[in-house]
Amino acid sequence: GAVVSQHPSWVICKSGTSVKIECRSLDFQATTMFWYRQFPKQSLMLMATSNEGSKATYEQGVEKDKFLINHASLTLSTLTVTSAHPEDSSFYICSATPGGTSAFGYTFGSGTRLTVV
């Protein structure tokens, strides 16, 4: 089955620094990947849709300049949290599916726990 790998699984960074999170589709090509954020004991909130070779589409209320998304290849999307602050601490998860779009569900990465101190 489709496998999505996320790296790192956890990261601690200082306030003001930037952190890059990688999302890879291991055995399929993904023209579209999705980035979510999940706060403790809450559901997943869609942040943005990452499109290979073009600009990401951000959800309302998500700052483009703060959460930089790059989807430079068909198997890799990256999310960079710039000038991180403690309130950015969260669980970030990506998802993708073979073929780019599917009404039949998506495969999720194992998530990245970001802690900003």
Add this chain to the structure above:
Amino acid sequence: TQLLEQSPQFLSIQEGENLTVYCNSSSVFSSLQWYRQEPGEGPVLLVTVVTGGEVKKLKRLTFQFGDARKDSSLHITAAQPGDTGLYLCAGDMRFGAGTRLTVKP
């Protein structure tokens, strides 16, 4: 924005009991997905329902899609401690708030 409302938010039951989780919306979806998430991990897809009125079974789990394709339910028969987790419904890449299920031995 299409909102998905899940109920109940929390559910704590004894092993062997049955339970039903609901996912409702005022919007029509072409399909709905159910996921289960363990702490510190990404959600894992359980099932996708596509056709109005559809019923799908996955061992002790029964999923139903409403006739109008606006709602769905998940029924678990004879729950086991291993069923403990966060159950999420999703449509058009957006998730409901989830139902946190605890099954006590």
